[in-house]
Amino acid sequence: MSIFKRNSFDASQPALLAEQLSAGYPGNRFALSDINLSIGGGERVAVIGPNGAGKSTLFKAIVGTLQFTHGHISIHGVDCYSSHIYVGYVPQQSEIDWKFPASVFDVVMMGRSRHIGWLRRPGKSDRAIVNDILDDLSLGDLASQQIGELSGGQRRRVFIARALAQDARVLLLDEPFAGVDQTAEQEIIDTLDALTNQGITILLSTHHMHNDALRFDKVLILRRTVMAYGPPGEVLTAQNLRDAYGAAAPVLHHGDARLMFSLDHERES
Amino acid sequence: MDIVSLLSEPLGYAFIQRGMLALILVGGISAVVGCFVVVRGMSFFGDALSHAILPGVALSYTASGGYVASNLFLGGLGAGIVSALVIAWLTRNQELKEDSAIAIVFVTMFALGIAIVSTQASYSADLTHILFGSILGISQSDLLMVAAMGAAVLLVILLLYKELLIVSFDLTLAHSLRFPVERLRILLLLLIAVTIVASLQAVGIALMLALLITPAATARLLVKRLHHMIVIASLIGIVSGVVGFYASYYLDIPSGACIVLTLSAIFGLVIALKSGFTQLRERGGS
DSSP: OHHHHHTOOOTTSOSEEEEEEEEEETTEEEEEEEEEEEEOTTOEEEEEOOTTSSHHHHHHHHHTSSOEEEEEEEETTEEHHHHGGGEEEEOOGGGSOTTSSOBHHHHHHHTTHHHHOTTOOOOHHHHHHHHHHHHHTTOGGGTTSBGGGSOHHHHHHHHHHHHHHTTOSEEEEESTTTTOOHHHHHHHHHHHHHHHHTTOEEEEEOSOBOTTTOOOSEEEEEESEEEEEEOHHHHOOHHHHHHHHOTTOOEEEETTTEEEEOOGGGOOO | OOHHHHHHGGGGSHHHHHHHHHHHHHHHHHHHHHHHHHHTTOHHHHHHHHHHTHHHHHHHHHHTTSOOOTHHHHHHHHHHHHHHHHHHHHTSSTTSOHHHHHHHHHHHHHHHHHHHHTTSTTHHHHHHHHHHOOGGGOOHHHHHHHHHHHHHHHHHHHHTHHHHHHHHHOHHHHHHTTOOHHHHHHHHHHHHHHHHHHHHHHHHHHHHHHHHHHHHHHHHHHOSSHHHHHHHHHHHHHHHHHHHHHHHHHHTOOHHHHHHHHHHHHHHHHHHHHHHHHHHHHHHHO
């Protein structure tokens, strides 16, 4: 509990602020370079860009898996080195060992870990919190299932539930719609709507966007750096998309300013 | 001879009681640590580390004039910790693939150990003891040492269970919760090293891997949650320790081989029952 009290966040500050951020891996030290970005509290941002554009890298830098080479990130005004705990992360399907012996309840309880503290076990209140969250996300009946027994949409929601148990204020979802059917996609979107109502800031990377289905406050086009960032109507122009994806970008005009594109062939496995 | 005297006869001697206690302890503790080895897919590391302790054991052995004594633990622990730390250091970033790093440390240490043992006149007998264990040579102080190491390992796992669970399942969450991820990783490697050294006399280097992997892999087939898996695995480890002990006594086969064969038999039984059950259910469902 103490960590959260000590770092109690300032709602007037941007939920996420990245300044001159560069990050990368050995062999690709500048997978991201000079990222400048400010996201307001409760906003919902779609992060799009071609494969290898650095979407996952950006998320990993924000969540703290990847040490960045330059610049800094702050969450609600608190420097990232002390405030990763406000960041929830829903990983790509392929990053998780779905055969791991953990139940839905166990995975969501992991989010409580920092609240519980070192050398201590989950108490009654932690159990109650986890059970409430599971019920809110209609996962209550699945609590004792092993995570590998769930459908794609349910798996994403378990990790969203874990972020809620963690009290995350900023939620990152890496390709949540990859490999899920229409129904599951709608389930995930409904869950995100509920989070937005709680004022949680959402960043979501995706390869395909249906403007009708997904309402985003802002769109970030990423290709090693910020190519364009702003409201969808301003950012999703044919020119911007061609700049990011190349001349062959499958851009479709739809109405006046609306653009839809689908890049399923580029989906990561 | 009736069953009671069959079971009680070997226990008439203090050194045999010690041997049985040691096998039970070792079987249980290895199984608990082995659960983490199994869920993290670290079997190769476990195998490598058990071989990498050879030079430490060999040095202690040689220093005490070819006698299996308590300083075996010290030498083994030293070599185990050094190997674990070198492997952790080599794999701290992705420049060298983990399995390559482990393999290089493993063969280097093992070769060094062979070189040291070969300086002894009783070379092949010594090596047999170290490779396959000699449970009946275990002294009172050895047994206490095994118990102390086991208690330390279990205490650490009990206290840091939820952190070790997260580090094993999802490193990204561990990072975002600001865990000292690297230290926890090294801690787990050290726990494995201590467990291997504690089990050394009972099963020897060559068969150590089975004690870590088989009970955990068997338990994994039966339950869905890690803490359940740990309980079941340790029960399997303990039962195998007891059964292996009697088999060793009556069949005059090294205790290490007996305990491992018992573990494998339980694993085989569980696999067979499980696939039989699955087939039955599918037939019933269709």
